[in-house]
Amino acid sequence: MEKPVRIALDAMGGDFGPSVVVPGAAMFLERCSHTRFLMFGDREKIAPFLRAHPRLAEATEVRHTSVAVGMADKPSQALRATRRSSSMWMAIEAVRDGAADCAVSAGNTGALMAMSKVCLRSMAQIDRPALAALWPTLRGRSIVLDVGATIGADAQHYVDLAIMGAAMARSLLDVERPTVGLLNVGVEEVKGIEEVKAASRLLQAIDSPLLDYRGFVEGDDIGRGTVDVVVTEGFTGNIALKTAEGTAKQIRAYLKHSLSANWKNKLGALLAREAFEDLKAKLSPRDANGGVFLGLDGVVIKAHGGGDANAFSGAIEIGCYMVRHGLLQKIGDMMSLANEHAAALEGLAETAPAAEAQEAVTNAPPPDAA
Amino acid sequence: MEKPVRIALDAMGGDFGPSVVVPGAAMFLERCSHTRFLMFGDREKIAPFLRAHPRLAEATEVRHTSVAVGMADKPSQALRATRRSSSMWMAIEAVRDGAADCAVSAGNTGALMAMSKVCLRSMAQIDRPALAALWPTLRGRSIVLDVGATIGADAQHYVDLAIMGAAMARSLLDVERPTVGLLNVGVEEVKGIEEVKAASRLLQAIDSPLLDYRGFVEGDDIGRGTVDVVVTEGFTGNIALKTAEGTAKQIRAYLKHSLSANWKNKLGALLAREAFEDLKAKLSPRDANGGVFLGLDGVVIKAHGGGDANAFSGAIEIGCYMVRHGLLQKIGDMMSLANEHAAALEGLAETAPAAEAQEAVTNAPPPDAA
Structure with missing residues (x-):
């Protein structure tokens, strides 16, 4: 039998703290009894919820702290x-010290990222971490990254994101050679910003057996599920994710209004109540799932701050999957493989911008003054 | 009585050409009989549709050309x-030459933008044009720009976008002092990219009587209708727009599946059929409306390429509104007012980045090596 996965939980995180974290863990334990929990937080506040779940209490060690990060703290x-x-x-530290295999928190995203960076540090060969979202699509689920860990990217960072996202897809979506697209404003090669175009050439050059690069994708390709992994930098990715969430909320509000x-x-x-319940479960990109920090020397999952116990159990499940399927090892392997091409790639990166076709419009003839 | 608005139509544009353009114009004429059309395109192909709409035929002059831009042309x-x-x-040229007050085309967006730039040129004081979308929100409609005309922006370009968007809001949404927000990854002042933060300081400094700057907004604020005008550069704006459209399509597909x-x-x-028809009409940010090119010395409206006659008539309506409410004049006035602050603003723009607080995480203490 496999070793149990050991999960560190920030019991005080999210809008609801232990009232969601504890039942969420209990739900997950029902699906996967072979799990151990380390729960960090206020023992007094955790205890009443844990008493309601005796099986969970047996599988859990509570470590007390009265200090919690506020959702609005900088x-x-x-x-x-x-x-x-x-x-x-303390939950993150448990991962660093080997006491847990992954950490899950529904707390303040910025604080979780900052603490994860400082405590766990980056993996070798990866400069900056990323936050990856699992996005429900018409074909199933895709991974979209970065949705807000790092603002801005050069060509090499886009390549790192592609590799990390593909490793996550191999761990989570059960595909051997995930399809990868770069988010852009058009699928033609002349469109977009220089860094994205340069990244596209690098990804074509890598031609990895573990990553099937499909070129540019557009915003509406995300929901369509055109590729397994959608790569963008954190500014655009965060706005795309929140715009999709806003659209979903808006449609729910329209429907509610029209239906009454x-x-x-x-x-x-x-x-048709069942149909609407089904829809509700599918609607929000983040509600039922967790964001995954990638590029750190440890697995940290961000659960939705406003999610319920079911959503929190989903975030634990993702963490568990990542551990069982060796996410960190897969990222490391793929990075090594990519680095074998390093010399060739560097050559490309240097010569690329000069050889680049200009954006169509700037190539246009001068204005007609006649 | 007011002079009739004269509208130049690209009869061959869009996925369906005259079969949508002609009935679309006819629908608009029913609502607004005081309109004249100049229709450019293949006379033979236009004629059968025009015969079905005798009142439109009377209000229309057809100018023949057999040349059309393909939807997939670079x-x-x-x-x-x-x-x-x-x-x-030819439709754009009619605006330049004063034969029409605005041009409407459902054709290839990139070509329409390139031709508009070359034929009409930019307004004085505006370096680069923008494409603005009318976005349905829970509070009504907002204007989102730039959704793809220009990639990247410095602080001053964001300010130009804010001013042009506010002028459009004053023309179209009937608000005297539109609220304006800058799209960012958080509402805190320390977040986001330098150019956006610098633009925020400039907009605070302008403190215009014609524009109520409200600070940063996030992706989900668009659908919520938090502000009248959402400002972003063309890369992010295009991706946000298409992501919202993709999400709407995805939800339609889910609903269809669940309901059957x-x-x-x-x-x-x-x-509940009525409710779903109501929803369908509200769902797509672009379907029922037109994008508006701003910053050009003339009014050009982009109708949705795949839209029906109703959508095309909506695009004509927007153009008509823009003309009647003096969009160009309003932009010009607001630019002049803003330029009165020019000296102060330039001082701010130069000193701003140095005085800027660093992003929270980079301010963090060094990694714990203990």
């Missing part, structure tokens, strides 16, 4: 003030 | 090959 302040002492920090407009609609809504 | 090639001769070019899963759901869907 990351730098949270780091300065609660480093070593907060439930969030008259008795026929109300009756219809009542009859 | 913008630079379309410009080189069909400049002066294509229906798209069993007889109860099917019956419910049948009963």
